[in-house]
Amino acid sequence: MTISIDHLIWMYETMYKIRYYEDKMAEAYAEGKNPVFNIGAGPVPGEMHLATGQEPAAVGICVHLKKEDTVTSPHRPHHHAIAKGVNLNRMTAEIFGKVTGLGKGKGGHMHLFDPDVKFSCGGIVGAGIPHALGAALAAKKKGTDWVAVAFIGEGAANQGAFHESLNMAALWNLPLIVVIENNQYGISVPKSASTSVPSNDIRAVAYGIKGYYVKDNDPIEMYNVSKEAVERARKGEGPSIIEIETYRYLGHFQGDPEVYRDKNEVALLREKDPIVRMRQFLMKEHGIEEQRLIELENKARQEVEAAYQFARESDYPEPEDALKDLFV
Amino acid sequence: MQKTKQRLLTGNKAIAEAIRLEMERDPNVFVMGEDVGVYGGIFGATEGLFQQFGPKRVIDTPISETAFIGAAIGAAAEGMRPIVELMFVDFFGVCMDQIYNHMAKIPYMSGGRVKLPIVLMTAVGGGYSDAAQHSQTLYATFAHLPGMKVVAPSTPYDLKGMMISAIRDDNPVVFMFHKTLQGLGWMDQLDASVGHVPEEAYIVPIGKAKVVREGTDITIVGIQMTTHHALEAAKKLEQHGIQAEVIDLRSLVPLDRETILQSIKKTHRLLVVDEDYLSYGMTAEIAALAAEEGLYDLDAPVRRLAVPDVPIPYSRPLEQFVLPNADKIFHEAMKLVNE
Structure with a gap:
């Protein structure tokens, strides 16, 4: 399959932006938490789940989506949000708990909602799948070609919500695509200790739908299978499951002691980093000059820097704002 | 006419x-x-x-x-x-x-x-x-x-x-x-x-309780089935010379605090009846409201009647024992007006 150079460039710069965003977030999160780690301290308190290493899953499918398509995401949402085009300033302000944030500081990093680009996420494993199912139902009822994508981790494929939703999506032939990011661990438990099948695309058989598997965190292969899944959904050919073998370079959350894996594991993974690989691929296979990539990288960094600056300079909400927005 | x-x-x-x-x-x-x-x-x-x-x-x-x-x-x-x-x-x-x-x-x-x-x-x-x-x-x-x-x-x-x-x-x-x-x-x-029920579309607002029977001696707050039980009890109370005011709560959220407080200003006695469990429930919430905002209007402590804290049992005599009914409301009300 030939891929347009514009798509390749977009995927590269978006992956780069996500990586830089998450690296900055790891730094911001660490502020105020040294030498003693206190989860409630610093400019970014609470739990923090970063997606460093998992960029290919987000960009490989979001490149095929439009504004009217819906994306739901779990507790590790930043890469999906950035790839779907969520307002970066307001997203970052939300994570810093500021009044300029997407939810005026009421949601935080696990609860980002941007109805302008139909993005939402949540902190309960598997719970976003039914929401995407409902968006797919609405798309069909309205007679549009819109699709809904639910991103989940491999652990969520063992939740009832996954199976209930796929049965209904198949039964009603809805434009739902469930993307399973198999990052190998449900917190500390490896997939082999939690899941009865070697990969979750096999479970598509149970619902009579399409299942795809993407090996080795490959953004190009993710692009290819996603293209087919999205086109099928738009044409009314029903739901799909895509499982991508991906890697989380960091702990489940920042502060995770990671006692469950070998210290060398991540070092080995970083040697075959998908962003580095794609950079080389663009230069070698597509003749993109390095200077052009450097310019894209600079632009992405500036956008991220501006978002962090916006978040830091924004005001906190008034304490009594806690009592607002319960009912519209 | x-x-x-x-x-x-x-x-x-x-x-x-x-x-x-x-x-x-x-x-x-x-x-x-x-x-x-x-x-x-x-x-x-x-x-x-x-x-x-x-x-x-x-x-x-x-x-x-x-x-x-x-x-x-x-x-x-x-x-x-x-x-x-x-x-x-x-x-x-x-x-x-x-x-x-x-x-x-x-x-x-x-x-x-x-x-x-x-x-x-x-x-x-x-x-x-x-x-x-x-x-x-x-x-x-x-x-x-x-x-x-x-x-x-x-x-x-x-x-x-x-x-x-x-x-x-x-x-x-x-x-x-x-x-x-x-x-x-x-x-x-x-x-x-x-x-x-009128044929056309009409609205009954959410968050407004309704005084379904006016009275001067005791306020009985109910909801759904217990409202109907309370109305039946009120008839019996009337035979004993007691005029019960019955409030149908209708909405739990938002709660119409004002209608309840206005009523106890008039009757000075409050009985709350619920088909839900007793502890931590609607009866407790309304009793707390009366204690916080209407205590000086009360002539006697609030009484509550609800499902004692057990699951709903199957056998008819067991179930009837735990559910509120008009008789139980009547007896609770009589105790309350005699305090």
Whole structure:
């Protein structure tokens, strides 16, 4: 399959932006938490789940989506949000708990909602799948070609919500695509200790739908299978499951002691980093000059820097704002 | 003057008529749930809708409450106005995450940017030996959790008017109807399950209690079945020279504090009756309200009558022992007025 150079460039710069965003977030999160780690301290308190290493899953499918398509995401949402085009300033302000944030500081990093680009996420494993199912139902009822994508981790494929939703999506032939990011661990438990099948695309058989598997965190292969899944959904050919073998370079959350894996594991993974690989691929296979990539990288960094600056300079909400927005 | 002929409807037909009128008015309204289609809902709340609107707008679902209540959330975020039926409120255990972690919290967590105009309609109540997993009301379980309006109307008139309010509300509304007040042919035939219902669309506001009987000696607060029990008890109290004021709460969230406080200013005595469990429930909430804001109006301590803290038992004498009824209310009221 030939891929347009514009798509390749977009995927590269978006992956780069996500990586830089998450690296900055790891730094911001660490502020105020040294030498003693206190989860409630610093400019970014609470739990923090970063997606460093998992960029290919987000960009490989979001490149095929439009504004009217819906994306739901779990507790590790930043890469999906950035790839779907969520307002970066307001997203970052939300994570810093500021009044300029997407939810005026009421949601935080696990609860980002941007109805302008139909993005939402949540902190309960598997719970976003039914929401995407409902968006797919609405798309069909309205007679549009819109699709809904639910991103989940491999652990969520063992939740009832996954199976209930796929049965209904198949039964009603809805434009739902469930993307399973198999990052190998449900917190500390490896997939082999939690899941009865070697990969979750096999479970598509149970619902009579399409299942795809993407090996080795490959953004190009993710692009290819996603293209087919999205086109099928738009044409009314029903739901799909895509499982991508991906890697989380960091702990489940920042502060995770990671006692469950070998210290060398991540070092080995970083040697075959998908962003580095794609950079080389663009230069070698597509003749993109390095200077052009450097310019894209600079632009992405500036956008991220501006978002962090916006978040830091924004005001906190008034304490009594806690009592607002319960009912519209 | 000629008396206007009043049209009588059962509770279930009043609800179905409300939904029908709103579906005719707004193409975004649709119904989803188990057996809501050709069956018309196990308790008749969607009777006739499938025949009029067909399977695209009256959708039978698999037995997958998490998925279809979650789907209502996803569809509502896209601008639809779903009405979803949870067949028995007791089944909330298989899908409460979608209800309280998502439906109730997303509007707040989004800073008000995501609206979820959902009606979660569900059957409550016991008294017909359906035992512990099919007889609860669980009013307080839902009312305790912020982010949902919770209503429990008692008459066909209110069922219709409050259902129309619920559908037009931009917030999630948990709409509880009492099984035995639906007027179904296969349950106890209660006069209260039939009543005058105008044909046109009308609204009964959410968050307003109703004084259904005026009195001067004691205030009895009830909801759904216990309102009807309280009215029956009030007749008996009258024979003993006691004038009871009866308030039908109708809405648990928002709670109409003012109507209750106004009433105890007048009667100086308060009895709260609930078909839900006693502890941490609606009766406690209203007793706390009276203690915090109406204590100096009271001539005697508040009394509460509710299900003692056990699951609803099956056998008839056991179940009747735990449920409130008119006799029990009468006796509690007599004790209270004699204090």
